[in-house]
Amino acid sequence: MTILNPDQQAIRQAAKEFVAKHIIPRAAEFDKTGEFHPYLLEAAKESKIFAMAVPKEYGGLGYDSVTQALVLEEWGYGCAGMGTTLAASILSMDSVLVAGNDEQKRRYFAPMINAELGAFGLTEPGAGSDAGSGKSTAVRDGDEYVINGTKCWITNGAVSKVYVIYAMTEPTKGLRGYSAFIVERDRPGFSIGTIDHKLGIRSSNTCELLLKDVRVPASNLLGKEGEGFKIAMMTLDLARPAIAALSVGLAQRALDECVKHMQKRFPGKPQAGQTLQFKIADMQIQVEAARETLHHAMLMRDSGQPFSTESAISKTFCSDVAMAVTSQAVTLMGSHGYTSEIGKYMRDSKIMQIYEGTNQIQRLVISRAVLTQAMKAGE
Numbered sequence: 618m619t620i621l622n623p624d625q626q627a628i629r630q631a632a633k634e635f636v637a638k639h640i641i642p643r644a645a646e647f648d649k650t651g652e653f654h655p656y657l658l659e660a661a662k663e664s665k666i667f668a669m670a671v672p673k674e675y676g677g678l679g680y681d682s683v684t685q686a687l688v689l690e691e692w693g694y695g696c697a698g699m700g701t702t703l704a705a706s707i708l709s710m711d712s713v714l715v716a717g718n719d720e721q722k723r724r725y726f727a728p729m730i731n732a733e734l735g736a737f738g739l740t741e742p743g744a745g746s747d748a749g750s751g752k753s754t755a756v757r758d759g760d761e762y763v764i765n766g767t768k769c770w771i772t773n774g775a776v777s778k779v780y781v782i783y784a785m786t787e788p789t790k791g792l793r794g795y796s797a798f799i800v801e802r803d804r805p806g807f808s809i810g811t812i813d814h815k816l817g818i819r820s821s822n823t824c825e826l827l828l829k830d831v832r833v834p835a836s837n838l839l840g841k842e843g844e845g846f847k848i849a850m851m852t853l854d855l856a857r858p859a860i861a862a863l864s865v866g867l868a869q870r871a872l873d874e875c876v877k878h879m880q881k882r883f884p885g886k887p888q889a890g891q892t893l894q895f896k897i898a899d900m901q902i903q904v905e906a907a908r909e910t911l912h913h914a915m916l917m918r919d920s921g922q923p924f925s926t927e928s929a930i931s932k933t934f935c936s937d938v939a940m941a942v943t944s945q946a947v948t949l950m951g952s953h954g955y956t957s958e959i960g961k962y963m964r965d966s967k968i969m970q971i972y973e974g975t976n977q978i979q980r981l982v983i984s985r986a987v988l989t990q991a992m993k994a995g996e
């Protein structure tokens with residue numbers, strides 16, 4: 618088990634208290650209505666938790682990666698929908714972190730410190746796993762770029778003030794033609810399309826973004842023209858463990874609720890079937906293993922080692938564990954599981970295997986790394 622230092626323990630405790638006070642009591646209600654949860658941003662403003670990924674030199678809290686994972690796990694424990702709001706804002710900040718200049722970082726991070734939201738716009742109707750098929754374009758016109766296109770399934774899309782948008786500056790070059798831009802919500806030509814109705818994480822906001830001749834100053838380009846895909850991949854390396862952390866929280870919550878239920882359902886019968894006990898043991902093993910896998914990736918990141926493969930492993934393993942454990946919890950709780958809030962955890966888990974690159978794509982990434990390493994070792 619990762620040994621936490623006193624600061625990390627205190628931050629985790631504060632996150633637990635925040636979640637117990639502000640998230641758990643209202644999660645079911647927001648899941649039911651599918652409405653976004655602005656009240657939570659007000660509550661989060663005081664704790665400055667949205668600033669945890671902002672480096673201290675830009676006025677943020679500058680938490681190390683393990684600490685950020687601890688906080689995100691607690692948010693996932695409380696409500697993965699609300700946790701997704703926080704994770705997606707960090708995802709957009711990560712693009713600025715990896716490619717922004719000093720001025721862009723100051724400009725982008727300032728609102729986040731006050732719990733305003735950001736969004737990351739890569740996916741398009743015809744370009745999900747195959748990001749190279751993107752059709753959005755950005756054409757240079759003097760000191761500006763003119764952006765056109767449609768982005769879909771964008772988390773925080775309708776509730777953000779600022780976005781990182783990926784568009785082709787040289788469409789004939791495929792992945793090497795992508796560039797990344799900061800786009801402010803109030804630019805003429807920028808609008809919100811359909812808001813999505815979802816199976817899970819229902820209180821998070823997901824929608825289309827429509828860009829019609831949106832002009833941004835050339836100073837909004839992140840990095841250089843043609844570096845967009847590289848920036849997107851570096852961003853996702855940093856951000857995937859956030860999905861792993863939400864997943865661990867989800868799995869832990871399902872396990873805790875399941876154990877509580879079984880104590881009530883089978884009072885005084887600890888042997889209520891060895892099969893049931895073994896299943897609980899297996900769930901505990903999976904949750905612990907997932908948490909350790911995540912912390913291992915985070916320790917690698919914090920020590921400055923390459924952690925791209927570990928990032929993909931943590932996202933894949935932890936989200937598969939969340940899906941398996943939440944589903945098992947429903948099974949063990951029988952009809953009570955199927956008709957109670959436990960079902961929410963199972964619904965919320967499914968997206969963890971899909972967004973920020975599906976687990977199938979992660980397996981391609983992981984196997985490529987393993988095979989390349991094996992080839993190098995054999996040379």
Ligand SMILES: Cc1cc2nc3c(=O)[nH]c(=O)nc-3n(C[C@H](O)[C@H](O)[C@H](O)COP(=O)(O)OP(=O)(O)OC[C@H]3O[C@@H](n4cnc5c(N)ncnc54)[C@H](O)[C@@H]3O)c2cc1C
Pocket residue numbers: 705736737738739740744745746747769770771772773815823968971972973974975976977978981
């Ligand atoms: C709730 C929600 C929030 C989201 N938030 C964001 C966001 O904030 N920003 C953003 O940019 N995007 C976001 N997305 C989009 C998400 O990241 C993509 O939907 C995801 O990457 C998969 O793309 P796709 O849906 O087009 O699936 P497809 O690419 O159409 O894939 C369909 C299936 O085929 C499989 N597949 C595809 N290609 C291969 C291959 N080469 N080998 C093996 N299997 C393959 C996939 O694994 C999947 O199972 C969000 C999506 C949802 C639903």
